[in-house]
Amino acid sequence: MNNAKPKLALALGILCISIFPILVRLQLTNGLISAFYRMFIAAVLLLPYVIITRKFKRPPTTITLLAVVCGIVFATDIAIWNIAIQKSSATQATLLANLSPVWVGIGSFLILKNKPSVNFWIGTAIALMGMVTLVGFETFAQLNFDLAFVLALLSGMLYATYILISKNILSKVDILSFMSIVLVSSSLFLALVCGITEENFSGFSNTAWLVLFIQGAVCQLTAWLLISYSTQHLQATRVSLSLLGQAVLATLLAWLFLDEKMNWFRIIGAVFLLLGIRITFYNKPIGFKNLK
Numbered sequence: 387m388n389n390a391k392p393k394l395a396l397a398l399g400i401l402c403i404s405i406f407p408i409l410v411r412l413q414l415t416n417g418l419i420s421a422f423y424r425m426f427i428a429a430v431l432l433l434p435y436v437i438i439t440r441k442f443k444r445p446p447t448t449i450t451l452l453a454v455v456c457g458i459v460f461a462t463d464i465a466i467w468n469i470a471i472q473k474s475s476a477t478q479a480t481l482l483a484n485l486s487p488v489w490v491g492i493g494s495f496l497i498l499k500n501k502p503s504v505n506f507w508i509g510t511a512i513a514l515m516g517m518v519t520l521v522g523f524e525t526f527a528q529l530n531f532d533l534a535f536v537l538a539l540l541s542g543m544l545y546a547t548y549i550l551i552s553k554n555i556l557s558k559v560d561i562l563s564f565m566s567i568v569l570v571s572s573s574l575f576l577a578l579v580c581g582i583t584e585e586n587f588s589g590f591s592n593t594a595w596l597v598l599f600i601q602g603a604v605c606q607l608t609a610w611l612l613i614s615y616s617t618q619h620l621q622a623t624r625v626s627l628s629l630l631g632q633a634v635l636a637t638l639l640a641w642l643f644l645d646e647k648m649n650w651f652r653i654i655g656a657v658f659l660l661l662g663i664r665i666t667f668y669n670k671p672i673g674f675k676n677l678k
Contacts, residue, residue: 392619399612406605414594419585420601421464422576427602428610429569436562445559445567453564456551457571463544464572465579466537519654549617556618565611 410420436442444450555564580587590598 389620392616395612396616396620399609399616402604402609402612406601409597409601409605412597414597415590416585418465418576418580418583419587420598421461422573422580422585422587423598424464424601424606425461425569425572425576427599428607429566429573431603431607432562432566432569436566441560441562442566443560443563445555445563449555449559450567452551452555453559453567454571456548456555456564457568458575459544459551460548460568461572461575461579463541463548465576466544467541552614553617556614561611561614561618565607565614569606 410417415423445453552564552568
């Protein structure tokens, strides 16, 4: 099956990303500086390889600028999401940020040739219902329409923008060159933000440095190389919705390692979320003619 490798890459990428919330909850460093080192360490690991092996091929100027925009958008998403968590709760921020598949679907309908199918919208509705159940109906009912709400909502839109732009770019440039540009531009942007906000770039414990390294090497570099590969070969809508699967894995890991509560509502929510994702990969329309 032609899509087997991209699907496997996407699954492994989601697994790598799912570790991130667990590491962040350890609170060994500030959120913004953590975001900077996530991108910077990944860049430090990737750049020597692409330079020594001559894998980096500078794309045409227009594509290069779009890749830089991708990096800044991704970095802004991380920064805003961290601020949203600090100003509200992680669950509220996560719920709103995970509306990104909706924005990707709308964006794909407007700008991409491959329009979202009926199955995508059915799967999205089921997956989002599962997400609400997973994080708790009380969280959804108690949303505060304040600055944190706006920031978290904006984070989801930025995430969707990154997926859509990268989908377009990755059809014209190789993954390593694209990731190199994204990581460098993200690192420079976040370094500037951290400098303006007077964040400390050093003085962390050995454990904190280890966690930062894992974030950069696993949660960023490994994860997004895999996800970028899957984005090249799969529909952007399917990739964005599949990324919701990280919520299920993160919840499971939090239950195993952080002693967070697990109940039947969370289990049911996880099942519906995964069912919604599965429906988007089902090619035959469900009860409707495929609208394309």
